Amino acid sequence: MYGLTILGNNSAIPAYDRHPTAQALYWNDEVFLIDCGEGTQMQLTQYKIRRGKINHIFISHLHGDHYFGLIGIITSFGLLGREQPLHIYAPAGLEQIIRLQLQVADTTLPFDLQIHTIETAGTLLSNKHVRVDCFPVKHRIPCFGFRFTEQKAPRTLLKEKAVAAGIPQYFYNRLKLGEDYINKNGEVILNETVTTAAPAPLSYAYCADTVYLPEICVHLQQVTLMYHEATFLQDLEERAAVRFHSTSKQAAMMAQHCQPQRLLIGHFSSKYEDLQEFEKEARAVFPKTDLAIEGVTYLLRRPTEAGS
Amino acid sequence: MYGLTILGNNSAIPAYDRHPTAQALYWNDEVFLIDCGEGTQMQLTQYKIRRGKINHIFISHLHGDHYFGLIGIITSFGLLGREQPLHIYAPAGLEQIIRLQLQVADTTLPFDLQIHTIETAGTLLSNKHVRVDCFPVKHRIPCFGFRFTEQKAPRTLLKEKAVAAGIPQYFYNRLKLGEDYINKNGEVILNETVTTAAPAPLSYAYCADTVYLPEICVHLQQVTLMYHEATFLQDLEERAAVRFHSTSKQAAMMAQHCQPQRLLIGHFSSKYEDLQEFEKEARAVFPKTDLAIEGVTYLLRRPTEAGS
Incomplete structure (x- = not known):
């Protein structure tokens, strides 16, 4: 199964039962976690995501709403007796925080925790099933987008x-x-x-948190599903720019540039209780847009499967 | 109002919708937070606890299930524009972690964050309404209990x-x-x-995480409400000791020694789905025992109010 389950779709402050950013990407027989806001381990339980399938976690940047739940996942893995290695990919600074937290708790993990520091665009992981590339986006602090691409299938x-x-x-x-x-x-x-030709490779691209940044389209060619942050509606375009965020319309304009099969938007500001306006604004520009809703799994489909 | 709202009653790994340890102590017109496991800020929202009333947070020790939610509370306070100072009392190590997390996020808080390191028994806070004392308990890492005592009322x-x-x-x-x-x-x-004499001062004592430790009774005289951890049932007494925890029976034996008006037990291991056995076991030794249940507020009552 290839699909993305939303574990949190809100921006900085949790509100209206919406959690901070976290996503579980089902990829063949693995689950990749992308960002881990506070409460992610509870959301994994809530949505019955099998922890044993998680071997790689990708953290876009070190604002708390994207990683405060990571240490809880790590320590719970330890308490549950995990033995298989865990790989974390994140910008500089994370390793120091995690190691310090483990040290003050006098915790020795029963598994190998490998924290890989992301410094520049490149390939983070490549195996039989997937290649994961990262690329810098533009936020207040160093921040990276991710692209997961299926390795070329046999003919x-x-x-x-x-x-x-x-x-x-x-x-x-x-x-x-x-x-x-x-x-x-x-x-x-x-x-x-x-x-006959191999089916087109499936791919998922994650772009958050970032200002509107068309130049990253070079990393987003032929994407099956593209997630782009949409913190505000277009009437707050200026506020979005000042805070290094995007609007719903801008996310859709990005999709217009990059032409993914589908666009998913999330990271909604807690000033909005109702999200319908986000969908309306984005679909006016890029009709194949969905709101990222917690608990929903968005399947990655090959064009023939999708029927579109 | 004087009362204690349970925001989390589980031990290390969240389970059965039970959250890690966090408590809100209503004290006259203030709210004190005691421990802040992951998700505490969501629990504050869930149970409608007014954040503006929180000026002092007490952290018993630096195992994650007692403090991973603290950084989220601090950063959300910042995002909400808090201006009043916030005081945190915790064992050594916390300040370094919090400052590092703020630094990597390039966050400057709009309020004065004062982190007070607890090193030994003593008075942490004393004002018109309350005196807060701490005392060492015995856990795998440095850990402190807290006692909140009403200042002597006028005659x-x-x-x-x-x-x-x-x-x-x-x-x-x-x-x-x-x-x-x-x-x-x-x-x-x-x-x-x-x-005529002033009414007896109300008091609340928090004892977690700790092995069975009768010598702390010297700090627990005439307590209105005493919370003591009870991670396991008595049949796992050995496991409790090895892990520096207590059993339900031991918590009740502590109450038998110290004679609080009421005993509250919590920090239940995630191996137990049903908690009734904890109540039964403790009440056999100290009948005035209650289970700490999430969302419930346990009032601190003067003997005449309590009718007991």
Whole structure:
């Protein structure tokens, strides 16, 4: 399953039962956490997210509403006897805080906690299923966006055609990787005659907290689902800029530039109780926009699955 | 109003919708916070506790389930534009953590944050309404209990008797403070003939986290309400000792020693879903025991008010 569960959609001050930012990204058989505002460990329980599936946590920046819940997750993992390593990716400063908190509590974790400091754009993680890249966005303090991209899937084998072309079974995996086959007579069987293209890779991009910043579109090509912060409505554009945040309209303009399959907006200011205006404002610019609602899982779908 | 609202009654790992330790103590027109586990700021909202009444926060020790919610309260106070000073009392180490967290977030608070390091038994605060004393308890890391005691109330003036004795009105305040009156003829009017004793001072004592430690009873004389941790049931007495915690029976034995008006027990291990056994076990030793239940306010009553 590929999908994103919203654990918190509010900005700095929790309000109206909305929690600070935290997201769980289901990716094949893993769960990635993206930002961990206060209360995230309770939200994991609330939404039945299996902690054992979490091995990588990505923290965009060190404002409290994006990471105050991280230490609670780490210490609870320890109390629950976790043994598998935990990787955290965050801007400079986090490691010092976490190590200090563990030290004053005289806590020795039963697992290997690896905190990787993000300093610049680059690839944070790459394995069989996913590549995670980060890129700087523009906030009051150092802040990074993340892009999760499915590794290129193998081509789909048209088995009957391969049999008919006399290609031996041992070569099928190489066909899936795109190779042509040359038979005993020196005839070339072109790959595309016995396979079809791999499905387009799924991807998720997380852009928060940031001012409106069209130049990051270079990192956001062909994104399946794009999350962009929308702290204020457009009438508070100036306030958004002063506080290094975006408006709902600006988030939609970003989507207009980058053309993801769908846009998700969140990080709503606690001055707004009703969120409908955010949806209306964004959809006027980019119709395929959804509000990030706590507890809802937004599936990442390939175009054929999505039916759109 | 004098009363204690439970904001969290669970031990280390949140479970069954029970939150980590946090308590709000209503004291005349103020609210004291005692410990601030993760999510305390949401619990303040949930139970409609007025933040503007909070000027003093007491942290028993630096295990996360007792203070991870503090930084969220502090930063939210800042975002809400608080101006009045905030005093925090905690063992060594807290100030370094909080200042570091504010620094990496590039946060300048709009109010004066005073963090007072507790090193030994003594008086932390004394004003017209309250005296707050701390005393060491015994846990895996430095940990303190707290006692909140009402300052001695003035004696009650029996006005008719004072008039009959010919005592002038300007002297009434001195009568309330316990002075005798000497009239023009040199006759002494004994104070107790024109006043009655002040009501007994209300008090609240907080003892957590700690092993069973009868020697702290010296700090717990004539307590109105005594909270004592009870992490496990008595059948896990050994586990409790190893982890520097107490059992429900031990909490009740402490009350048997110290004879508070009422005992409140909490900090229940997340291994217990049902808490009734805690009540049963403690009441067998000290009948006037209650379970600390989230959202419930336990009033501090003078014996005449309590009707007991």
